[in-house]
Amino acid sequence: MNEKAAEGPRTRVRRPQRADARRNFDALLAAAREAFAEHGTGASLEDVARRAGVGIGTLYRNFPTRQDLFDSVYLDEIDELCNAAGQVADLPPWEALAAWLRRFVDYAATKRAIYEALNRDSEMMRSSRAAMYEAGEPLFERAREAGVVRGDVSFDDVLRMISGITGGGFVDDDQRERVLGMALDGVRARPA
Amino acid sequence: MNEKAAEGPRTRVRRPQRADARRNFDALLAAAREAFAEHGTGASLEDVARRAGVGIGTLYRNFPTRQDLFDSVYLDEIDELCNAAGQVADLPPWEALAAWLRRFVDYAATKRAIYEALNRDSEMMRSSRAAMYEAGEPLFERAREAGVVRGDVSFDDVLRMISGITGGGFVDDDQRERVLGMALDGVRARPA
């Protein structure tokens, strides 16, 4: 239902025509995803090119500015998040919300970058944040109306908490799981 | 009771003798605190010197390595946290833990830097992290024994959650307060 919103006014960089060029393009996206995940928004573009096995010039041909590159990676993740919202729609209210928030954490390959982005204030960021909200907020509202989510916080509050937690590092996956579980319990309504 | 632990094996950079030099030293510390808070561990040292109104050479005379500077700032904050643990000791178990964790967030002027530090692995980091744990963990244990904290998470889990949240940005102080409250509720034991 919100797939529409996900398609927003995206001004995606266009994928090249030639086969070899397309390979490079995709390699760059993958490399950038990795690099942003590791070093945040400030990752070295020269490093991205190296990871992709491509000259720095090729990177700039495809993504004239750092923002273009970041946007492309980011938009992919937003897409996945929007799709995820559709996929969990059949679950009961709380489970649906929790599952989506877990995806939020998993898909955030741009980890550190994603909450830097939450604050940034560009045309594109605003619109894709809007898309994300349109996907996730209904799940939140449904859970709230069902009385399984506390009434004194907003969807934005929850997202910020979760993305903050995502940004920190963990000893191992088990710990991440425990911490996430604990945070989600904080979102839940307490029995009176 | 844990003031002792707080005094650990600290190898603090020594404060200069001459009055003018001491002024510069203090200005540098203050500037560094600011800069680290804003830009994280990677803040520009030349910027720190500028903020302090001091030549870059002076910075290096007092703090030969970036680590020395960071340590000095960091140790101050650890100190404050350790003291805070003593100050809340009289409160009831849950209130004491919650109050300390709130201080943890407040005092973290090194915001972004503090959880970068949680993962770093140097002699000094280890020992001051230990000091912090010795200060905070008893509060946690006491609360757990009193049955007001859930049993399936560790002190480290809680700290990582809180410091992650601290690292993210908020729209305003009210939001920060709401999110923190929500997270703390996650730490609390649920009535069966």
Next chain:
DNA sequence: GCTAAAGTTGAGGCGTGCCTCCACATTAGC
């Protein structure tokens, strides 16, 4: 196969941050 269009490359100019070093300035102690 040939050729024009599409794409690739990396050297190079620029800026910025790191850190050293030493001529110069200030202070403490007499």
Next chain:
DNA sequence: GCTAATGTGGAGGCACGCCTCAACTTTAGC
């Protein structure tokens, strides 16, 4: 005041990331 000890400043060498550009390579299409 004088002077030795202490401290200051910032130019300069190095490294690295940014981004451009023009010579070169590869592909698509005939």
